[in-house]
Amino acid sequence: MTAIPLEHVLILACILFYIGFFGVVVRKNTLFMLMSLEVMLNAVGVAFIGAGSVWQQADGQVMFILILTLAAAEVAVGLALLIRLQQRFKSLDIDCLSQSKG
Amino acid sequence: MLLSLLPFYPLISFLLIIFFKKQLSWLQTSVLSVGAMLLCTITSLVLLNALNSAPDGVITSHLWRWFSLNNGDSFASVNFAFYLDALSAVMICVVSGVGFLIHLFAAAYMKNDENFGRFMAYMNLFIVAMLILVLADNLVLLYLGWEGVGLCSFLLIGFWYQEKANVLAARKAFIVTRIGDTSMAIGLFMLFNSLGSVNILEVSDLATAQWQIGNNDAYWICLLLLGGAVGKSAQLPLQTWLPDAMAGPTPVSALIHAATMVTAGVYLIARMNALFILSPEVMNYVAWVGASTLLLAGAASLVQSDIKRVLAYSTMSQIGYMMLALGAGAWSAGIFHLMTHAFFKALLFLTAGAVIYALHHQQNIFKMGGVLKRLPFESGLFIIGLICLMALPGTSGFFSKEAIIAQLWSSPTAGQALWWCAILGALLTSIYSCRLFFIAFLGKERFSHQVENSSSKLLKIALLTLACLSLVGGFMAPELGQVFALNSSDIIPGKDPSWLHTVAIATPFIGIGFSWFYFKAYRGTDLQVFTKAEKNSSDNPVSSFCLSGLGFDRLYSILLIKPFVFIARLNRRDVVDQTLMSVTWYVGLWRDVLVFSQNGFIRWYAAAFALGLVFFIGGWIL
Numbered sequence: 001m002t003a004i005p006l007e008h009v010l011i012l013a014c015i016l017f018y019i020g021f022f023g024v025v026v027r028k029n030t031l032f033m034l035m036s037l038e039v040m041l042n043a044v045g046v047a048f049i050g051a052g053s054v055w056q057q058a059d060g061q062v063m064f065i066l067i068l069t070l071a072a073a074e075v076a077v078g079l080a081l082l083i084r085l086q087q088r089f090k091s092l093d094i095d096c097l098s099q100s101k102g
Numbered sequence: 103m104l105l106s107l108l109p110f111y112p113l114i115s116f117l118l119i120i121f122f123k124k125q126l127s128w129l130q131t132s133v134l135s136v137g138a139m140l141l142c143t144i145t146s147l148v149l150l151n152a153l154n155s156a157p158d159g160v161i162t163s164h165l166w167r168w169f170s171l172n173n174g175d176s177f178a179s180v181n182f183a184f185y186l187d188a189l190s191a192v193m194i195c196v197v198s199g200v201g202f203l204i205h206l207f208a209a210a211y212m213k214n215d216e217n218f219g220r221f222m223a224y225m226n227l228f229i230v231a232m233l234i235l236v237l238a239d240n241l242v243l244l245y246l247g248w249e250g251v252g253l254c255s256f257l258l259i260g261f262w263y264q265e266k267a268n269v270l271a272a273r274k275a276f277i278v279t280r281i282g283d284t285s286m287a288i289g290l291f292m293l294f295n296s297l298g299s300v301n302i303l304e305v306s307d308l309a310t311a312q313w314q315i316g317n318n319d320a321y322w323i324c325l326l327l328l329g330g331a332v333g334k335s336a337q338l339p340l341q342t343w344l345p346d347a348m349a350g351p352t353p354v355s356a357l358i359h360a361a362t363m364v365t366a367g368v369y370l371i372a373r374m375n376a377l378f379i380l381s382p383e384v385m386n387y388v389a390w391v392g393a394s395t396l397l398l399a400g401a402a403s404l405v406q407s408d409i410k411r412v413l414a415y416s417t418m419s420q421i422g423y424m425m426l427a428l429g430a431g432a433w434s435a436g437i438f439h440l441m442t443h444a445f446f447k448a449l450l451f452l453t454a455g456a457v458i459y460a461l462h463h464q465q466n467i468f469k470m471g472g473v474l475k476r477l478p479f480e481s482g483l484f485i486i487g488l489i490c491l492m493a494l495p496g497t498s499g500f501f502s503k504e505a506i507i508a509q510l511w512s513s514p515t516a517g518q519a520l521w522w523c524a525i526l527g528a529l530l531t532s533i534y535s536c537r538l539f540f541i542a543f544l545g546k547e548r549f550s551h552q553v554e555n556s557s558s559k560l561l562k563i564a565l566l567t568l569a570c571l572s573l574v575g576g577f578m579a580p581e582l583g584q585v586f587a588l589n590s591s592d593i594i595p596g597k598d599p600s601w602l603h604t605v606a607i608a609t610p611f612i613g614i615g616f617s618w619f620y621f622k623a624y625r626g627t628d629l630q631v632f633t634k635a636e637k638n639s640s641d642n643p644v645s646s647f648c649l650s651g652l653g654f655d656r657l658y659s660i661l662l663i664k665p666f667v668f669i670a671r672l673n674r675r676d677v678v679d680q681t682l683m684s685v686t687w688y689v690g691l692w693r694d695v696l697v698f699s700q701n702g703f704i705r706w707y708a709a710a711f712a713l714g715l716v717f718f719i720g721g722w723i724l
Binding site: 021024025026027028033094095098 | 705
């Protein structure tokens with residue numbers, strides 16, 4: 001099995017993170033923003049796995065499992081909120097829902 | 103004790119009326135205000151009597167310490183204290199006596215005015231301020247009274263404030279006298295700075311002890327005080343406010359702008375006589391100011407068509423006489439003329455007021471005529487006032503005016519030129535008096551309304567008393583020798599040529615004789631003459647020049663008002679303003695930036711986080 005160099009893993013993680021972040025900033029639909037957040041979390045998970053395999057430690061995989069459970073919880077809460085938003089405002093457009101204008 | 107109460111009678115009456123003016127009826131208000139004045143009059147007479155037996159001829163009353171001033175090595179206390187000597191006794195008698203009669207007249211004259219309470223309250227307040235002015239034992243208290251009478255003058259000129267002309271006149275009077283007041287305030291500061299006291303007696307003593315005649319400090323202080331006197335007494339060059347001040351109700355013109363307030367300047371100079379003696383140059387200026395006002399106001403009075411303006415210019419010219427007397431060092435004669443003038447000019451104004459009232463507020467003399475037949479009572483009193491004004495022998499004006507003229511010729515600070523000015527002034531006085539009388543009282547009626555005869559007893563009592571005072575006032579010459587002990591009059595009797603008196607006595611008769619023939623047409627029945635004369639006074643350049651008060655208003659407008667307005671307009675966008683505006687612009691700019699950043703869009707915040715992180719890491723790496 002050929003070892004994948006750490007740089008590749010980190011570059012992949014960065015690209016994923018930026019794609020996710022770009023999605024959060026650009027997307028107006030809250031559902032897609034949630035999905036982009038998942039992508040960002042997964043990018044961090046990839047970085048942990050890569051680092052764990054380089055140092056031959058289990059910590060990276062433990063962290064990933066933690067992140068996975070966190071993501072699951074976040075999606076559960078987020079989707080529940082989305083359903084309430086949809087019911088109440090008939091819209092998922094984040095800019096329409098904004099009430100915190102300075 | 104009585105002395106300290108004197109200004110409080112009208113003060114209490116003022117407070118009561120001003121607070122309860124809605125509840126008080128006409129009778130209650132009149133009783134309060136006129137009663138307070140009656141008390142004042144009685145108290146003044148009692149005090150005048152008590153003064154004879156008082157030690158040193160002085161009564162003092164110390165009420166409380168107002169504040170103290172640090173004059174370098176010690177503290178000079180400024181007291182709320184009154185000082186009564188022969189000079190202030192004359193003044194309080196004139197102020198409260200004439201004031202009482204005018205209050206009495208005003209109670210009847212203003213009866214139907216809806217703001218009667220306010221009017222009487224202000225009149226009382228004026229008396230308070232005037233009494234403080236004449237009784238003050240220090241110059242700061244005097245200045246309080248000085249400003250107080252100015253304020254009341256302003257309030258009463260603009261009493262009918264709904265009309266714009268009245269408000270403008272009030273403002274003009276206030277601003278013009280303010281120029282004089284400022285000069286006087288600077289004079290007081292200089293006085294305190296150089297002598298370390300503001301008490302009038304102390305100042306007089308210190309000045310006499312420390313300064314030689316012709317001292318530079320004394321010169322400047324006297325000049326500045328003269329500025330104050332000129333402003334208040336409507337002398338050249340600050341005289342422009344007085345004719346306009348006639349916009350006020352007639353009792354106000356009689357009380358403030360003829361009898362009392364305008365003579366405050368004369369009182370001030372007489373009060374500070376010890377200082378003025380130290381600077382003969384300023385005494386000379388005083389005399390020349392008086393003489394030029396006397397002549398110019400007399401000339402202006404010759405062409406006026408408003409009866410009250412004729413009297414206003416006449417007041418200016420009579421105060422010119424007083425100034426002339428003071429300048430010549432004839433202190434007693436000046437104060438004597440002040441007193442008699444207060445009597446007969448108040449009488450003239452009040453009778454003029456009664457005539458104006460009877461003719462339905464007609465003030466134009468060209469539209470009167472024949473008043474003598476229709477209103478014989480008022481006309482008779484007006485004649486008494488006029489003969490006093492012309493100084494016919496036997497009347498009060500004669501005694502005081504002759505006393506002034508007699509001392510001019512050989513006075514070191516006046517002289518022969520000023521004597522001739524005074525004689526010419528007397529001639530002008532008799533001519534304009536005759537003109538006024540012929541046009542307004544003789545000839546054929548030129549008014550269409552029914553004459554409204556006022557049968558009010560109050561009015562008649564006030565007028566009759568004033569007429570008696572005007573006639574016999576000459577025999578009540580005040581004894582002021584003690585006050586003016588430092589009298590500079592080194593007049594050697596017998597040095598004057600003997601024909602001087604003859605000329606002085608004959609002058610008014612020459613004036614009357616001249617006007618009898620010159621104004622012959624005004625006595626006739628030809629109505630054409632009057633329309634022509636009225637038209638002529640505005641068309642003829644010389645008389646229209648005199649009509650407009652010898653062009654002083656226009657001159658000041660060009661010299662002062664227009665440049666001031668121009669500068670003010672330039673200054674609207676001045677540098678200071680721009681600096682302050684740039685601060686607000688800067689703050690506003692940041693406000694806009696911050697408001698833009700707080701747009702409430704989550705996605706923008708997220709982007710801002712990222713950007714901030716990039717900057718942070720970028721800065722850290724570099």
